[in-house]
Amino acid sequence: DIQMTQSPSSLSASVGDRVTITCRASQGISNYLAWYQQKPGKVPKLLIYAASTLQSGVPSRFSGSGSGTDFTLTISSLQPEDVATYYCQKYNSAWTFGQGTKVEIK
């Protein structure tokens, strides 16, 4: 089975900072990679799919990149409302989530 590993597990950054979260697949998955945001006590929300396609309604400060085994989610200017846990998910041949990255405001 393909494993998805996110790093870091948590981070703390200031408002306005550029934040980058990494997701690595144990085998190549082409661009079958999605990113979700889950705010405390809320349902997960799809942010990005196909590694870099922004889901409708998602602010443009979110972006995704990568292909094969290495992927990144970038928040260009961190906002207070971005406090959440972020998950990557592969969706080729099976569906597997990364362990999550908790983002906090410093």
Next chain:
Amino acid sequence: EVQLVESGGGLVQPGRSLRLSCAASGFTFDDYAMHWVRQAPGKGLEWVSGISWNSGSIGYADSVKGRFTISRDNAKNSLYLQMNSLRAEDTALYYCAKTLRSWYSPFDYWGQGTLVTVSS
């Protein structure tokens, strides 16, 4: 507006069974694959099972294979998860999720979840 409403959760003893339901509305249900995802208290997301639009393709996580059965009734716009031989480690909030497009797709809508607690 897409709505997914799960039901059927509760407290159940280890080894017993439970059947979850998900009522869908606001979209053409039989056009989309559907999935169950769970989240143990304070933990991350775990994909549980998925079913294609016509039930022709079905998948399960290794952790539930042989114990859980996913099904759907397109006439009733409903998704189900039959959970047998429940274990303490099955305790979680169970979400119903709709796929964005095809079988191998991410999930664009999620329900609010139904809580399953397995304990004696």
